[in-house]
Amino acid sequence: MRSQDGKRLHTTATPRTRALLVGAEVASARSPWTAKDSLAELTMLAETAGLEVVGSLFQRLDQPFPKFFIGPGKVKEVAALCEQHAAGLVVFDDELSPGQTRNLEQELQIGVLDRTALILDIFAQHARTHEGRLQVELAQYQYLLPRLRRQWTHLERQAGTGGGTSAGGVVGLRGPGETQLEIDRRLIDRRIAWLKDQLADVHRHRELYRKRRRQSQVPVVALVGYTNAGKSTLLNALSGADVYAADQLFATLDPTTRQLTLPGGQTILMTDTVGFIQKLPTQLIAAFRATLEEINEADILLHVVDLTHPNAQEHAQTVEQTLAELGVDKRPTLTVLNKIDRMEGVGPDDVAQVVADMGLPSDVVAVSAQRGWGLEPLASRIEQALGEAMVALDVLIPYQRNDLVSLWHRRGVIEQEEYAGDGTHILGRIPRDLAAQFGPYRSARSTK
Ligand SMILES: Nc1nc2c(ncn2[C@@H]2O[C@H](COP(=O)(O)OP(=O)(O)OP(=O)(O)O)[C@@H](O)[C@H]2O)c(=O)[nH]1
Ligand SMILES: [Mg+2]
Structure with missing residues (x-):
């Protein structure tokens, strides 16, 4: 249901809805994840969203079936299990097309959600800032729009036969109910346009703040x-700091x-930033523009991995893949293996040994963020990486290449900037991967 302020699509579902989870191991997807591990993660997602998981099943497929995603025989199995466990909802581990969701709901006579809808629901619960809420609402409407259209035609066909079925309106757990279907599509379009406008405003403000931050050269x-x-x-x-951290x-x-201040005084x-997860549609991450911009602005990335998670390797791979999709995979990165206090026989003095024993390269550090182990070596590595990530340059950029001046403002550190007759003279540091572009404009005073 829509709340009175019109900002959220959600209200809290009580008592907890009983949910059956359905996964698939699709050979053509070539995912490093097994369906079982992925379902274990979906269980956590479902619980985070406030559902009670009553069971799960999965199917191995060469590729998804167009009608129900899973095969027709498997759908019957799902129906039987729903009945047996008195489930009120079926959650699929993969993104379903609007048509698949509708077919499944008609066949099972029960609400069907996919992983994306579940994640959107959690996002809606966890967004705190004005901007976060706007972003989530935009993502929700974008997800909803093609589905609403389908349901609308479905409803039209049902007209005069006594109204909708359970197929209606189950989009997010706290998604709009059947009455929401009466929302004119144009209203949603208009809302989407309004949200984009608002976000553009927020973006402009943040850009100003960033500009000041860049000038401060930190x-x-x-x-x-x-x-x-x-x-x-x-x-x-x-x-x-006191940032909200939870096992969620x-x-x-x-x-x-x-x-913060590094040991050398810098x-x-x-x-x-927002965490990543497998099977998170890139356009959904793209909705988190603030996060993207922060990553984009960074001189170095710290990639935090829960070393003790059974799927640590898959996690790291997923993060690398997502960074590549976002185009920020070339940024200098330190890998931080976290939660080493959970490893048997490892104490605060064994931090370096953990990495050495694993034969890992020097851009990997081990820590326990919770116990505060390994933080000093980590801080030193950050210091070192920051030094390595930048090269000192002295350039004279002609005015017709002002794009390079803006690039330096965005990504580099400026120690001195002067407007001369023949161009902009900049002395400072620039990330190593960008230095080549400035090569032709090195000034005669350049030392490197
Ligand atoms: N044992 C142990 N637990 C840790 C450590 N670091 C974090 N945790 C726990 O792991 C859980 C997740 O920690 P967060 O800091 O919220 O993780 P996050 O990466 O910010 O997660 P999201 O914001 O959900 O993406 C919490 O319950 C923490 O207490 C650690 O070094 N050791
Ligand atoms: Mg967090």
Whole structure:
């Protein structure tokens, strides 16, 4: 149901809805994940969203079936299990097309959700800031629109036969009810346009703030990683901040930035961002523009991995893949293996040994964010990486290449800037991967 302020699509579902989970191992998807592990994660997502999981099943497929995603025989099995467990909802581990959702709901006579809808629901519960809420609402409507259209035609066909079936309106757990179907599509379109406008406004404000931040020349380090890896806990441990950290998926949705001082005295900004998860549609991450911008602005990334999770490797792979999809995979990155206090026989003095024993390279560090183990070596590595990530340059950029000046403002550190007759003279540091572009404009005074 829509709340009175019209901002959220959701209300809290009580008592807890009993849900049956359905997964598939699709050979053509070539995912490193097994259906079983993925279902275990879906269970956590469902519980985070407030559902009671009563069972799960999965099917191995060469590729998904167009009608129901899973095969028709499997659908019958799902129906039987729903009855047996008195389930009120079926949650699929993959994104379903609007048609598949509708077919399944008609066949099963029960609400059907997919992974994306579930994640959107958690996002809606966890967004705290004005911007976060706007972003979630936009993502929800974008998800809803094609589905609403389908349901609308479905409803039209049902007209005069006594109204809708259970197929109506189950989009998010707290998604709109059947009456919501009467919302004119144009109203939603208009709302989407309004939300985009609002977000553009917020974006402009943030851009101003960033500009000031850039001028202050303080390097930025962004924490990235799989959801629940311990990013917020690490930010708290390093900066003494009080960011919400919890054993929950997507505890953090809105980026938080804190200032901290490294052992050598250098001040940096560290930003905590939204966690990643497998099968999260890229357009959904793209909705989290603030997070993206923070990652984009960062001089280095700290990739936090929960070393003790049975799927740690898959997690790390998913994060790398997502960063590549977002186009930020070339950023200098330190890998931080977290939660080593959970490893048997490992104490605060064994931090370096953990990495050495695993034969890992020097851009990997081990810590326990919760216990505060390994934080000093981590801080030193950050210091070192920041030094390595930038090269000192002295350039004279002709005015027709002002795009390069803006690029430097965005990504580099400026120590001196002068407008001369023949162009802009900049002295400062620029990320190593961008330095080549400035090569032709090195000034005669350049030392490197
Ligand atoms: N044992 C142990 N638990 C940890 C450690 N670091 C974090 N945790 C726990 O792991 C859970 C997740 O921590 P968060 O800091 O919220 O993780 P996050 O990466 O910010 O997660 P999202 O914001 O949900 O993406 C919490 O219950 C933390 O207490 C650690 O070093 N050791
Ligand atoms: Mg967090």
